[in-house]
Amino acid sequence: MLGLEGKTAIVTGAGRGIGRDIALTLGEYGVDVAVVDVDIAGAGETVSQLVGMGRAGLALECDVSDTGQAQRCIDEVLKWHDQIHILVNNAGITRDNLLLRMSEQEWRSVIDVNLTGTFNFTKAVSKHMIRKRYGRIVSISSVIGLMGNAGQGNYAASKAGIIGFTKAIAKELAARNITVNAIAPGFIETAMTASLPEKRREEMQGMIPLGMFGTGRDVSNIVVFLVSELGGYVTGQVIHCDGGMVMS
Numbered sequence: 001m002l003g004l005e006g007k008t009a010i011v012t013g014a015g016r017g018i019g020r021d022i023a024l025t026l027g028e029y030g031v032d033v034a035v036v037d038v039d040i041a042g043a044g045e046t047v048s049q050l051v052g053m054g055r056a057g058l059a060l061e062c063d064v065s066d067t068g069q070a071q072r073c074i075d076e077v078l079k080w081h082d083q084i085h086i087l088v089n090n091a092g093i094t095r096d097n098l099l100l101r102m103s104e105q106e107w108r109s110v111i112d113v114n115l116t117g118t119f120n121f122t123k124a125v126s127k128h129m130i131r132k133r134y135g136r137i138v139s140i141s142s143v144i145g146l147m148g149n150a151g152q153g154n155y156a157a158s159k160a161g162i163i164g165f166t167k168a169i170a171k172e173l174a175a176r177n178i179t180v181n182a183i184a185p186g187f188i189e190t191a192m193t194a195s196l197p198e199k200r201r202e203e204m205q206g207m208i209p210l211g212m213f214g215t216g217r218d219v220s221n222i223v224v225f226l227v228s229e230l231g232g233y234v235t236g237q238v239i240h241c242d243g244g245m246v247m248s
């Protein structure tokens, strides 16, 4: 019914966290996943879990901000499987600082990984998807790209950039049966949020109408919708996954 059985996906930054949840959820629905990460040990662990579920996985060490490495990843995946149906641009970093203290390096590294990484993989996979007349591309933005946050000018710019990029490329690729969407998660339960002091957790929960943090599964469920037959008529959209933090 979802039409995902036997499809092939690439998920960047899937060596842990939300990316791993996305890879494993796609695996549950019958998708083979190429797991891309700078952390090859983490990528290998995700692949082991996919294989444990009876799926095929391929771990690829790659810095998404490097155009040549991104192209090599796509080439490797096409040696492994003959079609790439799904790309999830998930790899992302933060280097927080207030504007007057933010170094050029902090600015550039976040733009390079979060935004240029998304461009690199989207461009490299598009050539193939256009030939096949089929593709599903999802990029992970953030609530911070919608509402901003003091101390995160670089991150907010990169995540807002993903939204503009998504809409432009959705228009370019629609005629080739390729959908391009973004997801804007709010506060998602991760190793980082788990280690926050209780008082800070309560403050953050107070900002969420549903009163709780989301999970990687909340994000990966939306990915499944967008890349399956259920979401085939949705393109150029930003789906908020934030417990109601941003309503528009």
Ligand SMILES: NC(=O)c1ccc[n+]([C@@H]2O[C@H](COP(=O)([O-])OP(=O)(O)OC[C@H]3O[C@@H](n4cnc5c(N)ncnc54)[C@H](O)[C@@H]3O)[C@@H](O)[C@H]2O)c1
Pocket (backbone or CB within 6 Å): 012, 013, 014, 015, 016, 017, 018, 019, 036, 037, 038, 039, 042, 062, 063, 064, 065, 090, 091, 092, 093, 113, 140, 141, 142, 143, 184, 185, 186, 187, 188, 189, 190
């Ligand atoms: N956790 C949240 O609350 C939250 C909220 C909104 C958006 N997001 C976004 O979701 C995505 C995943 O977040 P997370 O919390 O799971 O992060 P995380 O730090 O736990 O995982 C990120 C993964 O990306 C990999 N990575 C980092 N730089 C890379 C590079 N240059 N090339 C390839 N891989 C690289 C890391 O090794 C890691 O495995 C990010 O894009 C993040 O901005 C997270």
